[in-house]
Amino acid sequence: MSSNDNNGYKPIAIEGKWQTRWEEEGTNSLSADLLERGENPYYNLMMFPYPSAEGLHVGNIYAFTGADVHGRFQQLAGHTVFEPIGFDAFGIHSENFALKQGVHPMDLIPSNVANFTRQLKRMGGMFDWDHTVDTTDPTYYRWTQWIFIQLFKAGLAVRKEAPVNWCPSCMTVLSNEQVIGGRCERCDTPVEQRNIAQWFFRITQYSQRLLDGLKNIDWSETTKKAQENWIGRSEGAILHFPILPEEQRGNSFDGMSKDELFSATKDLKNIEVFTTRPDTVFGATYIVLSPEHPIVKDITSSQQAKTIKAYQEQTAKLDLVARQKTEKAKTGVFTGGYALNPANGTAIPIWISDYVLMGYGTGAIMAVPGHDQRDFDFAKTMDLPIRQVVRSPKTSENNITDLLEAYVGDGVLINSQAFDGLPVQEAKKKICEWLKDIGLASVHIGYRLHDWCISRQRYWGPPIPIIHCDECGPVPVPEKDLPIVLPRVEDFKPDDSGVSPLARMEEWYITVCPECGTTARRETDVSDTFLDSSWYFLRYPSSDSETAPFDSDITSKWLPVDCYIGGNEHAVLHLLYSRFITMALHDIGHIHFQEPFVRFRAHGLIIREGAKMSKSKGNVIIPDQVIEKYGADTFRTYLMFLGPFDEGGDYQDEGIQGPHGFLHRVWETATEALQNDSVEKNAVVERKLHQTIQQVTEQLPRLRYNTSIAALMEYLNVVRSKGRVPQKSEVEPLIVMIAPFAPHLAEDLWESFGHSESIFSGMNWPQYEPDKAREDNVEIAIQINGKLRGTITVETDIDKNSAEKIARAEKNIARYLDTAMVKRVVYVPNRLVNFVVESNNA
RNA sequence: GCCGAGGUGGCGAAAUGGUAUACGCAGGGGACUUAAAAUCCCCCGGGAGAAAUCCCAUGCGGGUUCGAGUCCCGCCCUCGGCACCA
Incomplete structure (x- = not known):
């Protein structure tokens, strides 16, 4: 059946007619007046696309249609619906494609945007084309830069040298989120470690708020869960392990009282370890430091110095893939140093190993090989002592033999002096309190979340609006000088130097310091694309404003967003960053709300004929x-009919x-x-x-x-x-x-x-x-012992007795009831009559 | 390994603890037509039976209940996310 070959419904003609008319009459555009009045507003948002050269794919259309159906329904239900669309056109994606094609992104993007616009109009969304954004437009990224400066002024943007993920193929730094299983999300190349001075947003300061906020927003459960896992809160304690000076090696601290131990250790330096299992501290038989840990050099003995240095160098050379392989055999080196187990005063050796990561906790662990599988594996490899301190409730007391694997389950303490017999949960608290008393512990909550690295050593992004001055340090560009326009550079190919192509343009980066007037140098890195998209929804309603990123009156009427629809692949990237930026702007005093999206729904994925679509398989829908x-x-209509919108089809x-x-x-x-x-x-x-x-x-x-x-x-x-x-x-x-x-x-x-x-x-x-809507008559089921044996049609809401009477009269039912004794009759109005019977044949 | 979603006809899928398989696709039969397209009508989980009717069926095994696709316990499989995170 082809559409235009009969003289009835002619979709192509009808659709052309109405798309033209909507555009001519501005049906879907909100006037400045309507936006300002903001009566019965409904802000219907969908994730703006990256305008690829291939054009819209079905996944885009599926998502946008689902969102548009929602917007149109809200409009028909009486809301004034604002449904904007825009383009997320900065970033590596565009840049790499441009490089491959040998086209400049400044030439490529406009034609892609034009094609997307044509397709978006053709699918009939009620988009407000008078309020679009394009992240690569200086009138937009002027405000992206402005946001950077606000965060800088609030102390939320800091520059620090840090090990970062470096993709040798894309020749750029990647965020943790862009590293998938140790490989570059984009090109699948193994990622390496590099130390580069980077700008970071201090999102970790918001860890708890980002977690707490999840409780009060109406989001898809899967998305909330993904954020929760990503933030990765874990409750535990920081325990202090006093470092044993060489001259005290021979002394025994074992069996000391609390006071004695306190006075013997109070002048010693400590190694701090983070643990979620303070209850197992009596089982800590050695310490492991991350090879990068700054204290390593202080505790390494002269005999071990050479080996330690070699191991550190070996680790530094390892790329992150190799380092993060869980199945890899444990390696490590003894430092020659010892620390005191604060619980039992035993001197325990300090090792370094790459299975301890500098980026989490304190970069040091107390190893409890009896109750942690990683520590167990390490202890077995290095022949270190294993001490059991928790007994499973299922095991009898005499049955403790050599462990074959770490016991990580619940139980009661053993070999833990005064704490023997306590259940794990209780022991956690009690042991913490005890060590706290003698200054050797503090309660601590750890988060997996890292600060957000926003520096990119690339070309295709907004320059970070900072001027480096030898006298004044990093100085923000004065707001009146924004935007710092990205210059057109013909040779924008990144190289292995680790600096942006902009760093090759002396005429661009040499400037004067806004504070002291001496010669200074612009920051040549550009910012992460996720910064562009972390605030675009704030811009849409105010896209007419040339004096502010978002007009405060309009923003207070239209935001937060009423409904946001998009893909769950952004659950921990875009959606978390947007929440963070919103909270930060709220705290700085620019907006009145803390959560940007009241409601978020993740749509499902479309597959074709049971298989994933991919260009290589040649099965994509055009x-x-x-x-x-x-x-x-x-x-x-078909896309929406395929299956539940949140599950795809x-x-x-x-x-x-x-x-x-x-x-x-x-x-x-x-x-x-x-x-x-x-x-x-x-x-x-x-x-x-x-x-x-x-x-x-x-x-x-x-x-x-x-x-x-x-x-x-x-x-x-x-x-x-x-x-x-x-x-x-x-x-x-x-x-x-x-x-x-x-x-x-x-x-x-x-x-x-x-x-x-x-x-x-x-x-x-x-x-x-x-x-x-009410039916006069309903057909109800008649069951014998829950099995369907007939149906009858009765008046709606008929009473039990009448229903039962009619049911008993039904031929097949009567047959069953003849030979049985009715013990009970269950009646569910308008649904069924169920005779519970006991058979008489027996 | 951990977290999340899911497993129902030939296929995509419906079903507040209450008549499993709505709606649609594919398939079969018929009407209209010179013919085709379009449109319209009927049938369509499996088995037994001439029929009435009965038995079986929602990944597998148990349980709760008058009654379980739905709730509980224990497994299997598929798909997403995280993963040496202490």
Whole structure:
């Protein structure tokens, strides 16, 4: 079935007509006046796309359609809906593509944006084209730079030298989030470590708030969980292990009292370790430091110095993939130093090993080989003592033998002096308190979250607005001098130097210090793309403003965002950064809310014929072709019909016939109904109509699009059942209800039904009346011992006795009850009668 | 290994603890037509039976309940995310 070959529904013509009209009449654009008034506002947001050269892919269209259906429904329900779209066009993605094609990104991006714009208009979204953003436009990134400066002034942007992930292929620093299993997210190259001075946003200061905030926002559970895991809070303690000076090696601290131990150790330097298992401290038989730990040089004995140095160098050379391989055998070196176990005063050796990471906790651990698998493996390899201090409740006391693996489960303490017999949970508290008393412990909460490195040694991004002055240090560019425009550089290829291509342009980076006027140097790194996208939703409603990133009146009316729809691949990247930037701007006093997105829903993924789509398999759906053949309305409706929106679906090429045929039938039914405007109502149709309105009205806001469309199909089947003649009043509500899915068709039929205004111009969503949705009769099930044995049709809400009487009279039921004794009758109104019987045959 | 989602006809999928398989695709039969397309009508989980009707079926094994796709316990498999995070 091809669309334009019959003289009925002609989607291509209808869609062209309405897209032109919407544009001419500004149907979807909010005027400055409307934005300022902000009456009954609804901010409907979707994740803006990266404008690739290939054009929109189905995943984009799926996400945008789902969001657009929601926006259109809210509009029909009476809201003033603001539904903007824009382009996230900075970043490595664009840059690498430009390099490959030999085109300058400044030439490439505009043509990609133009193509995306054409496609987005063609799919019929109600986008406000008067309020778009393009992150590469200086009028936008001027404010991205402004945000950097605000954070800098608030002490939230700091420059520090740090080991960073370096992709030797992309020749740039990657954030932790961009490293997948030790490899570059983009090109799959193993990532190396490098030490470079970088700008960091101190997102870790917000760890707890970012975690707490999750409780009060209406987000997809999976997304919240991903953020929770990413922030990775763990409660524990920092324990102090006094470093034993060489001259005290021979002394025994074992068996000292609390006071004696305190006075013997109070002048000693400590190694601080973070642990979530302070209860196992009696089982700590050695210490392991990260090879990079600054204290290593102080404790290494002269005999061990050479070996330690060699190991440190070996580790530094290791790329992160090799270092993070869990299955790799444990390696490490003894430093020659000893520390005191603060719990039992035993001197224990201090080792270094690459399985301890500098980036987490204190970069040092107390090793409890009896109760931690990593420590166990290490102890076995290095032949270090293993001491069991927790007994499983399942094991009998005499059964403690050599462990085959660490016991990490619950239990009670043993070999822990005064704490023997305490359950693990209780021991954690008690041991902490005890060590706290003698100054050897503090309660500590650790987070996995790292500071956000925003420096990129690349070309295609907004220059970081900082001037380095030998006298004044890093000085922010005065706000009046923004934007710092990214110059057009023909040779923008990155090199292995670890600095941005901008660092090759002396005429650009030499400047004067805004504070002291001496010659100074601009920062030549650009910022991370995720900074561009961490605030774009603040810009949309204020995109007309030339004097502020976001107008405070408009922002207070339209934000936070009412509904945000996007992919869960951004669960811990974009969505976390956006929350952080929002909180920071709130604290600095620029906005009135702390959470940017009241509601977030992650959509599912579309596969095709049971398989993932990929260019290499050659099975990608080309949206332009589908739209050309069936029209945007059919494509939209089909995508939404595939399955639950948050789960995605399997795109089967033949399946599009269903929704396509449905829209044809709607068109034909409506056209026929125009001739039939009878006042007489058909009871069956009317009842089904009200049931349908109820169902769809309840399901649409919950994004249950597939079942909503099914309900509309059912209704149309009733309207046309046995080829009956449709009435105008039966069809008009259907036109409104399909409008979110098939907006062009709905507009056209709405017009032919005599309306001069756009269907989306008012509160046109139909109301249902519960009385009219009510059935007079219902078919109910009759069960014997829970098994279906017949059905009867009774009046709605009939009482139990009458229902039972009718049920008993049913032929098949009577047969069963003849030979059985009824012990109980369960009656569920309008559902079933269940006879619980005991058989007499026995 | 940990966290999350899921497993239902030939296929995509429905089902507040209450008649499993709605809606759609594919398939079969029929109407209209010179023919095709489009449209319309009917059938369509498996098995037994002439029929009435009965048995089996929601990944597997148990349990709770008058009644379980749905709740509980123990497994298996698939897909996403995290992973030497102390």
